[in-house]
Amino acid sequence: MNRITVTLLLLAGLSGCGLAGTGAAAAAGGASQAQQAAQARQTEEQVRQQVNAIQQQAAEQRQAAEKQNE
Numbered sequence: 001m002n003r004i005t006v007t008l009l010l011l012a013g014l015s016g017c018g019l020a021g022t023g024a025a026a027a028a029g030g031a032s033q034a035q036q037a038a039q040a041r042q043t044e045e046q047v048r049q050q051v052n053a054i055q056q057q058a059a060e061q062r063q064a065a066e067k068q069n070e
Helices: 002-017 019-069
Strands: none
Touching: none
């Protein structure tokens, strides 16, 4: 019974000083970082697709120019 009382008192003290809020803030920050990482991966993929499209277009233009020069 004494252990339970001591544990409850310690938890009450920690929640009063804001340590419990710190844990919640860290969890929210972690979720935000995960969301930012997902957005960064999505942006990276979009840029990669744009670069590939531009390279394809440049290759087609080169081929067309070579055919005209022949």
